[in-house]
Amino acid sequence: xxxxxxxxxxxxxxxxxxxxxxxxxxxxxxxxxxxxxxxxxxxxxxxxxxxxxxxxxxxxxxxxxxxxxxxxxxxxxxxxxxxxxxxxxxxx
Numbered sequence: 862x863x864x865x866x867x868x869x870x871x872x873x874x875x876x877x878x879x880x881x882x883x884x885x886x887x888x889x890x891x892x893x894x895x896x897x898x899x900x901x902x903x904x905x906x907x908x909x910x911x912x913x914x915x916x917x918x919x920x921x922x923x924x925x926x927x928x929x930x931x932x933x934x935x936x937x938x939x940x941x942x943x944x945x946x947x948x949x950x951x952x953x
Contacts, residue, residue: 864939866928890937892934892935894938895909
């Protein structure tokens, strides 16, 4: 399993439009991919390929997010999703 932590900088947080960009990107990979609010004690990783699950996390701006993946393309998946967040998910 490969994982990285990044801070979400989108002013509106991970709301519907950027979340759908994130999920669409995650679905391009075969690995199991998870997202977790790293600032929330006891937060459990959730399926990053599910728009419902990602939105349910309610991740606001300046939150540390852990993205993890397990599978044959785990490194590429996590690195691409981190890059997507770094570039503002099409909003910044």
